[in-house]
Amino acid sequence: MSHTLSQQLQEDPQLIEGKKLILDALKKHQKSITGIRPAKSKFKADYESTIKRLEEIRAGGLIYPYLGSGFGKGPFVELEDGSVKYDFICGIGVYQFGHANPDIVEASIDGAIQDTLIQGHVQQNRNSLELSEQILGLANQGQHMFDHCFLTSSGVMAAENALKLTFNKNQPANRILAFKRCFAGRTIAFSHINDKAMTRAGLPDAFPVDHVPFFDPEDPEESTQRTLEAIKTKVEEYPDKHAGMIFELVQGEGGFYPGESNYFRKVMEFCKSKGIAVLVDEIQTFSRLKTPFAYQYFGLPDLIDMVWIGKASQVCATLFKSDWKPPAGLLGQTYTSATSTIEGAKQILKALSEKPFFGDSGKIERLSKFTQEKLAQFEAETGLINGPFGLGSMICFTPYNGDGVKVGSFLKRLFENGVIALSAGSNPTKCRFLLPYPVIEEDDIEAVLNIVFSTLKELA
Ligand SMILES: Cc1ncc(COP(=O)(O)O)c(C=O)c1O
Incomplete structure (x- = not known):
């Protein structure tokens, strides 16, 4: 016998029959x-x-x-x-x-019959934990990378959470390094990280951002040097002021520009030598290359401090190691995500783990x-x-x-x-x-x- 009333409801033959009827109707009309x-x-x-x-x-x-x-x-x-x-x-x-998608519709019904439409910081159900474990499972495939997964409801909030951890740990550094052509999100802070002026028209600065050139496949050696020189110049200009550098390993909104393993390795190693956190934005790349995460594709797990995902995952998440753990009160939010979305996201992560998509x-x-x-x-x-x-x-x-x-x-x-x-x-x-x-x-x-x-x- 299931120990909670919720489990008894989920296992109720009436409910199981009801879900079957809904899915049969969906599939009939999809014909x-x-x-x-x-x-x-x-x-x-x-x-x-x-x-x-x-x-x-x-x-x-x-x-x-x-x-x-x-x-x-x-x-x-x-x-x-x-x-x-x-x-x-x-x-x-x-x-x-x-x-x-019938599997996702079915999962979201499991969410829809739960007690609340949406879950948040104060009251979460077990499925938030289950989803976090699934995301960490994919991220830690082959090599343990991250200990923590903080869920949130939008990509830019996952990114904000990563920056909060970064600035908090690397105090009093207050600058961020980012690539030209990058897109990072639409809060006031991230509008300044975007290399896209129209996204910050008329908005005040949040913190200073230094943009450096990205990889050029036509000229790998030169472009690697160009990026390193640009970072070095900024670091000399503002010693100990850069808290982190944001990497989009395949630039998305900027026009689908992939970098390259050696290039990223050199830039990331330089950042690490200066105590600059290596921060990877996988909002657009997550689950779209031969590996679940782009940092796995480029072979960079040893160099990365934090990663955030969104879009395909439906619920967004910031992943980090225990040495980046936030002090109490730094992270929080009313909404984690809708309960149906969390159940749908669990179904998506399950499919990503089990089906022959990667490799x-x-x-x-x-x-x-x-x-x-x-x-x-x-x-x-x-x-x-x-x-x-x-x-x-x-x-x-x-x-x-x-x-x-x-x-x-x-x-x-x-x-x-x-x-x-x-x-x-x-x-x-x-x-x-x-x-x-x-x-x-x-x-x-x-x-x-x-x-x-x-x-x-x-x-x-
Ligand atoms: C690389 C990247 N980072 C961050 C974001 C922001 O995500 P959201 O729109 O969910 O806040 C996007 C959205 O397009 C993105 O492509």
């Missing part, structure tokens, strides 16, 4: 989705006025006229205008496991190669794009020589034609995909790229 389809003209007027109202209420235009109906299947999403689109950006990597013969590598080969072939045949670029399931290409306005128009037409992708970077601006690899196969990629290629030709 109606067999591919993309255009909007229905009878919904057009209502759809457009609803989008307009949403834009007014949010005080800003949407990137796409996207209003989800709340239904989908794998890489397909239904919009309120009745259209069905291929989603190859997944809310910038959030719905990597696809739309209306040289894993699904990420297989689909990545397939996509990149198709893009390279199109580049060779037509010259309409440059690329492909990126790593793992983070793949992009540059149309129109990276002209931001033209890439924007192309993406809008691509959306109308049934594929959702997004831009990344500026000068050049690229078109990027975050592949929903768990729920696609080669034929989906082929179908999406055919639409991409015909749209490029249509606009050429």
